[in-house]
Amino acid sequence: MKEEVAPAAIQKEELAKLTDFLATSTGVKADNIVFDAAHKTFVLDGDVLITETDARERMAAGQAPQGEHWRGNYLVSNTYVTNIDYFIESSVSSAWRTATRQGIANWNAVNGTRLFLRETTTRSQADVIVNTSYADANWIAQAYLPYSNGRPGNTVTINTKYNSLDASRKQFAMTHEMGHIHGLLHTNQTQGVFIPGTPSSDPNSVMNASVLAWQGFTAGDILATQIIYPE
Ligand SMILES: [Zn+2]
Known part of the structure; x- marks a missing residue:
């Protein structure tokens, strides 16, 4: 269903790290997170989209102490x-x-x-x-x-x-x-x-x-x- 494009711009290991981070931070199983290389976007549970850039920024933010601030990254200001x-x-x-x-x-x-x-x-x-x-x-x-x-x-x-x-x-x-x-x-x-x-x-x-x-x-x-x- 999703294009099977080899993720040339993103190393496999890095991809796995981002997928793990998204799984941990959203509660979506890693098996249900697919990287759409053509659009540089992660697809969670079939319909939730997070760009690769945004995933990296979230991971960087997630390494700071967690609490209300981290949670705010996901909400609309x-x-x-x-x-x-x-x-x-x-x-x-x-x-x-x-x-x-x-x-x-x-x-x-x-x-x-x-x-x-x-x-x-x-x-x-x-x-x-x-x-x-x-x-x-x-x-x-x-x-x-x-x-x-x-x-x-x-x-x-x-x-x-x-x-x-x-x-x-x-x-x-x-x-x-x-x-x-x-x-x-x-x-x-x-x-x-x-x-x-x-x-x-x-x-x-x-x-x-x-x-x-x-x-x-x-x-x-x-x-x-x-x-x-x-x-
Ligand atoms: Zn949905």
């Missing part, structure tokens, strides 16, 4: 979190465009958080680009995590292979990817790593790795958002 601007590329179908707008509205309906998303029609002002790609693979959409400089993840890519997915699952998928954009990871795989105190089991969470029909956020989703981005 105050400068951006109150107005994360999404731009939807023209290639995005109207059904996925609707799902994107529903995702924005879903997150904005969470009370007790400073997190706020917007749609912009000015591409150059966007924090996040929503685009499309085709991959004969089992991921419906992919998104980047926040960067070590406090910016939100900058891209959500929709796999057009799943254009026939029902509207409810499209809404779930887009809301889920937006969660990655502002720093949430999969609840069923990484609970407690970034947000101690959230439920260890939350099968209907929007941040579960499997796309479900949209039924609204769980109490755990809301709590997690309020903890990482309090008002």
